Amino acid sequence: xxxxxxxxxxxxxxxxxxxxxxxxxxxxxxxxxxxxxxxxxxxxxxxxxxxxxxxxxxxxxxxxxxxxxxxxxxxxxxxxxxxxxxxxxxxxxxxxxxxxxxxxxxxxxxxxxxxxxxxxxxxxxxxxxxxxxxxxxxxxxxxxxxxxxxxxxxxxxxxxxxxxxxxxxxxxxxxxxxxxxxxxxxxxxxx
Amino acid sequence: xxxxxxxxxxxxxxxxxxxxxxxxxxxxxxxxxxxxxxxxxxxxxxxxxxxxxxxxxxxxxxxxxxxxxxxxxxxxxxxxxxxxxxxxxxxxxxxxxxxxxxxxxxxxxxxxxxxxxxxxxxxxxxxxxxxxxxxxxxxxxxxxxxxxxxxxxxxxxxxxxxxxxxxxxxxxxxxxxxxxxxxxxxxx
Amino acid sequence: xxxxxxxxxxxxxxxxxxxxxxxxxxxxxxxxxxxxxxxxxxxxxxxxxxxxxxxxxxxxxxxxxxxxxxxxxxxxxxxxxxxxxxxxxxxxxxxxxxxxxxxxxxxxxxxxxxxxxxxxxxxxxxxxxxxxxxxxxxxxxxxxxxxxxxxxxxxxxxxxxxxxxxxxxxxxxxxxxxxxxxxxxxxxxxxxxxxxxxxxxxxxxxxxxxxxxxx
Numbered sequence: 025x026x027x028x029x030x031x032x033x034x035x036x037x038x039x040x041x042x043x044x045x046x047x048x049x050x051x052x053x054x055x056x057x058x059x060x061x062x063x064x065x066x067x068x069x070x071x072x073x074x075x076x077x078x079x080x081x082x083x084x085x086x087x088x089x090x091x092x093x094x095x096x097x098x099x100x101x102x103x104x105x106x107x108x109x110x111x112x113x114x115x116x117x118x119x120x121x122x123x124x125x126x127x128x129x130x131x132x133x134x135x136x137x138x139x140x141x142x143x144x145x146x147x148x149x150x151x152x153x154x155x156x157x158x159x160x161x162x163x164x165x166x167x168x169x170x171x172x173x174x175x176x177x178x179x180x181x182x183x184x185x186x187x188x189x190x191x192x193x194x195x196x197x198x199x200x201x202x203x204x205x206x207x208x209x210x211x212x213x214x215x
Numbered sequence: 216x217x218x219x220x221x222x223x224x225x226x227x228x229x230x231x232x233x234x235x236x237x238x239x240x241x242x243x244x245x246x247x248x249x250x251x252x253x254x255x256x257x258x259x260x261x262x263x264x265x266x267x268x269x270x271x272x273x274x275x276x277x278x279x280x281x282x283x284x285x286x287x288x289x290x291x292x293x294x295x296x297x298x299x300x301x302x303x304x305x306x307x308x309x310x311x312x313x314x315x316x317x318x319x320x321x322x323x324x325x326x327x328x329x330x331x332x333x334x335x336x337x338x339x340x341x342x343x344x345x346x347x348x349x350x351x352x353x354x355x356x357x358x359x360x361x362x363x364x365x366x367x368x369x370x371x372x373x374x375x376x377x378x379x380x381x382x383x384x385x386x387x388x389x390x391x392x393x394x395x396x397x398x399x400x401x402x403x
Numbered sequence: 404x405x406x407x408x409x410x411x412x413x414x415x416x417x418x419x420x421x422x423x424x425x426x427x428x429x430x431x432x433x434x435x436x437x438x439x440x441x442x443x444x445x446x447x448x449x450x451x452x453x454x455x456x457x458x459x460x461x462x463x464x465x466x467x468x469x470x471x472x473x474x475x476x477x478x479x480x481x482x483x484x485x486x487x488x489x490x491x492x493x494x495x496x497x498x499x500x501x502x503x504x505x506x507x508x509x510x511x512x513x514x515x516x517x518x519x520x521x522x523x524x525x526x527x528x529x530x531x532x533x534x535x536x537x538x539x540x541x542x543x544x545x546x547x548x549x550x551x552x553x554x555x556x557x558x559x560x561x562x563x564x565x566x567x568x569x570x571x572x573x574x575x576x577x578x579x580x581x582x583x584x585x586x587x588x589x590x591x592x593x594x595x596x597x598x599x600x601x602x603x604x605x606x607x608x609x610x611x612x613x614x615x616x617x618x
Contacts, residue, residue: 036313044595047440049440050440053439095250095499096247096250096495097517097536098491103487119442136523137521138521142514142518190612191603191607194418198606202598202603206591211593236481238485239480239485242489246489250495250496257499257502261503
C-alpha cells in the first residue's frame with residue numbers, strides 16, 4: 025500500500041509529467057488557453073493512459089517478459105495505443121454523445137502524445153506489476169490534468185496583462201511553466 | 216503494350232478492398248523479421264556490456280577479484296575459487312528519487328567500500344553523496360556504526376544534504392543487516 | 404519520356420533548398436515548436452544533445468527513405484499505422500544499437516530514446532513530405548529537419564551545461580571550465596525550471612529578430 029501511495033504521489037507532485045519529465049508538452053502549451061478545454065483534455069489523456077497502461081501491462085508481464093522479447097515493446101506499445109485511441113473514440117461516440125463532443129477533438133491528438141507512450145515505458149522500465157501500472161497511470165494522468173488546469177487558469181489572467189511583444193504567447197507560457205516547476209520542487213523530499 | 220497490362224493488373228491489386236489490411240500486415244511482418252534479426256546481432260554484445268559493467272563496478276571495490284556468483288541478490292566475490300567478500304545494492308529514498316548504492320563488505324562483515332551507482336538528487340548538493348569525501352567514511356565500519364553522526368553514529372552528513380546522506384546511510388545499514396543474516400544462514 | 408522520370412531526375416539546387424529549409428526557415432524547435440519533450444529533457448548536457456540529435460537524424464533519414472519508396476503502393480486508409488510501424492522499427496534498431504555499443508549514452512537518454520517514436524517532427528515529415536515526394540528530396544528534407552533539430556538541441560544544451568555546471572564536457576573530455584561559475588554553478592539551469600527559462604528566452608529572441616527584420 026505504502027509503495028502504491030509512493031508511486032501515485034511521486035508522479036502527481038514530485039516527478040510530475042510536465043514539470044519534471046517534460047512529457048505531453050505539446051497539448052500542455054496548445055490546449056491550456058482556456059480552463060474548460062484543459063479539464064476535457066486532461067480527462068481524455070488520463071482515460072487513455074489508464075487503458076493503455078492496463079493493456080500494455082498485460083502484454084509486458086504475460087507476453088514480452090516470458091518470451092524474452094522486451095525489445096519489441098516500442099513497436100507493440102505504439103500500435104496498441106493507436107488502436108486503443110480509435111476504439112475509445114468509437115465507443116464514446118456511440119454511448120455518450122455529450123462526452124464525445126467534449127473530448128472528441130482531443131482524442132486523435134493523443135496517439136502522438138508522449139505522455140501516453142511515456143507512462144507505458146516508465147511502467148516497463150520499473151518492472152511494475154499490473155496494479156502498480158494502474159496506480160502510476162492514474163498518478164501520471166492526474167498530475168498532467170492538475171498542471172493543465174493550473175496553467176490555463178494562470179494564462180486566462182495573463183491574457184489581460186501587458187506582456188512585451190516578443191514574449192507574448194508561448195515564451196511567457198514557458199516562463200510561467202518555469203515558475204510552476206520551481207514551486208513544485210518544494211515537494212521534493214516529501215516521500 | 217505488355218507494360219500497360221501489368222500496370223492495369225497492378226492497379227487492380229491496389230483497388231482490392233482487402234489490400235490495405237494485407238499491406239499493413241505485410242509491413243508489420245517485415246518489421247518484426249528485421250527487428251528479430253537486429254536483436255540477434257546485438258544481443259550478445261548487450262549481454263556482454265551488462266556483464267562487463269557489473270564486473271567493472273565490483274572491481275572498483277575488489278581489485279583482485281577474478282569471478283563472482285550471484286545468489287539471492289548478493290554478489291559473492293571470488294578469487295582463485297575462494298570467497299574474499301560480498302557485495303550488494305542498497306536502494307534508498309533520497310530527495311529527488313531513488314539512490315542506488317553498491318556496497319562491498321569483507322568476510323568479517325565490515326564495509327570495504329561503497330559507491331553510489333545512480334541518483335536523481337539536486338546537482339551540486341545532494342549529488343555530493345557520490346563524492347569520495349562522503350563515501351570513504353564508510354570504509355571499515357561495522358553495521359552498528361553505519362548511522363549519521365548527529366544520530367550517534369560515525370558518518371558525517373554532507374552539509375546541506377541531510378536527506379540524501381540519510382537515504383544512503385540508512386539503506387546501506389538496512390541491506391547490510393539483512394544480507395549478513397542471509398550469508399550466515401546459507402553459509403555462502 | 405513520362406512525367407515520372409522527369410520528376411525523379413536529380414536537381415542539386417532543389418536538394419540543397421530542401422536541406423536548408425529545415426535548418427533555418429522551418430526550424431522544428433524554434434519556429435515550428437515541435438518535438439518539445441526531448442528538447443527540454445535531454446539538453447542537460449551537450450553530450451546527450453548530440454546523441455539525441457544523431458538518433459533523430461538516423462530515424463528521420465530511414466523513415467523518410469522507406470516511406471518515400473513505398474509511397475505509391477501505400478493505401479491512404481492505413482497510411483498512418485504504416486508510418487508508425489516504419490518509424491517504430493527504426494527507433495527499435497537505434498535503441499538496440501545504442502544499448503550494445505554506446506551504453507552510457509543509452510542510459511542517460513533513458514525513456515527519451517524510445518520516445519523518439521512520438522516525436523511530432525518525424526511523423527510530421529513523413530506525412531507532409533516523404534509520402535508525396537521522390538526519394539532523393541525526401542532524404543534532403545529528413546536531413547534538413549534532423550539537422551535543424553540537432554542544432555537547436557546543441558544551442559540549448561550548451562547554454563544549460565555551461566551556466567549550470569560552469570564547464571563543458573564532451574565524450575568524457577573537459578573542453579573548458581569557467582572559473583567563477585564552476586566553483587558555484589547556477590544549478591537551476593540543469594534542473595527543469597532552467598530548461599523552461601532558456602527555451603522561453605531563446606524563443607523570444609528569435610521573435611525579436613523577426614520583429615526587427617519586419618520593421
